[in-house]
Amino acid sequence: MFMNLIQLSSLRNLHTFDSWIAYKNYRFIWVGNFFGNNAQWLQLLTVGWLVRDLTIGSSTSSLLVITVGAINTLPGLVVGPWAGVLGDRVDRRKLLMLIQTFMAVMAISFALLMLSGQIMVWHAYAYVIISGICRSFAMPLRQALIANTVPREALGNALAANVLTITSSRLFGPFFGGVLIATLGFSWNFVLEAGFYVCMVLSLLPMKTPYREPGRARVNKSPAADLKEGILYIWKGERIIFFLIMLSLVPNVIIQPFMFLLPVFTDEILGRGADVGGALLAINGAGGFLAAFIIASVGFIFKKGMVVFGTAVLSCVVVILLSFTPWLAPAIIMIALLGFSQSTFRTTNSTLIQSLVPDELRSRVTSLRSYGQGFVVFTSLLIGWIADLSSASVAIMIMGGFGLAMTLAYLLIARRVRKLS
Numbered sequence: 001m002f003m004n005l006i007q008l009s010s011l012r013n014l015h016t017f018d019s020w021i022a023y024k025n026y027r028f029i030w031v032g033n034f035f036g037n038n039a040q041w042l043q044l045l046t047v048g049w050l051v052r053d054l055t056i057g058s059s060t061s062s063l064l065v066i067t068v069g070a071i072n073t074l075p076g077l078v079v080g081p082w083a084g085v086l087g088d089r090v091d092r093r094k095l096l097m098l099i100q101t102f103m104a105v106m107a108i109s110f111a112l113l114m115l116s117g118q119i120m121v122w123h124a125y126a127y128v129i130i131s132g133i134c135r136s137f138a139m140p141l142r143q144a145l146i147a148n149t150v151p152r153e154a155l156g157n158a159l160a161a162n163v164l165t166i167t168s169s170r171l172f173g174p175f176f177g178g179v180l181i182a183t184l185g186f187s188w189n190f191v192l193e194a195g196f197y198v199c200m201v202l203s204l205l206p207m208k209t210p211y212r213e214p215g216r217a218r219v220n221k222s223p224a225a226d227l228k229e230g231i232l233y234i235w236k237g238e239r240i241i242f243f244l245i246m247l248s249l250v251p252n253v254i255i256q257p258f259m260f261l262l263p264v265f266t267d268e269i270l271g272r273g274a275d276v277g278g279a280l281l282a283i284n285g286a287g288g289f290l291a292a293f294i295i296a297s298v299g300f301i302f303k304k305g306m307v308v309f310g311t312a313v314l315s316c317v318v319v320i321l322l323s324f325t326p327w328l329a330p331a332i333i334m335i336a337l338l339g340f341s342q343s344t345f346r347t348t349n350s351t352l353i354q355s356l357v358p359d360e361l362r363s364r365v366t367s368l369r370s371y372g373q374g375f376v377v378f379t380s381l382l383i384g385w386i387a388d389l390s391s392a393s394v395a396i397m398i399m400g401g402f403g404l405a406m407t408l409a410y411l412l413i414a415r416r417v418r419k420l421s
Helices: 002-012 018-022 024-055 061-073 076-087 092-116 121-147 152-184 187-204 223-237 239-247 249-255 262-269 274-298 304-322 328-356 359-389 392-413
Strands: none
Touching (some): 018 024, 018 152, 024 061, 024 152, 061 121, 061 359, 076 359, 092 187, 121 328, 152 274, 239 249, 249 304, 249 359, 274 328, 304 392
């Protein structure tokens, strides 16, 4: 009985869902993000295995698989910064609903194309590029709307709890998606993806943004002037945000291609199929879920600056170890650890940036933070080319080694980041 009381008291001290309980409008965006993230992870799994199925036996199969996963980040290099400008000018909620509705129509159209039996590799690439354009607009809006539904003092908890929507959707979506591919084929995954987008739109319908701070009037300012203002703010006004953005290139650009290469890793190194591939993606999500749950529950135990460095190093080391792992059991442990480290990095990095930026610049800074992710397609092309030229193991080892060297070098340069608490 005494132990039960201690356990109950401990649970009451957890702050995991404080923002979720206290702020009704945050619950709406949280639920919406959960559905949106399910759609994203389901698409990543399905398109990767679809291209693998269409190109099996080809000398460029690894290259095609990894680039179809990465190419959805490419539109961000062109439209990403302008998406942030638009998000600071219009109603963020309505724009996000419009984008998600269009993505639902696209997913249904692709499912019908699959059912027609006329699917080709270039169709998958076209679908992913269009989705990438939409996502370049949607992601800054989704981040900014979190800050518009909670007060500033609750922002750290709200962002950490929001990461639970990413990691939990990666836990469930890919697992069931892999089972669907193995049993019913690819088409139904795209129907399910469309359903997730519709659910997100319905979740946003009743939401309001009580913490949207009124910005300065921009009647006489062009979009280009708005974009310049955001860039100058990062470069001169709050330079430490620039340092945080540059550090995020390690997990988001250097290490991220591993997730796109996962179908090849599962098939070529582990000798397993799409069901195991979906399970591995889900296990990666479980590691990320644990990290987000800990941060949301007890807050940041260590200095945030050192956390971002430590988790970047850990991600690189885990990827290097995975390159030497042909057995399923240790691969499961390390893929879970990779999810834990990357989720901790992204939550901490995002919390630092969102806490520093004023709301009138929030969409622009958030989109510029995501801008570097557009370059992941080029690192993915390089990794895919190396994998086809040698092996997936060699490509993964090079990826982790380069990321580790970059992080350690940056650790020596960015002293201001190390001191952030």
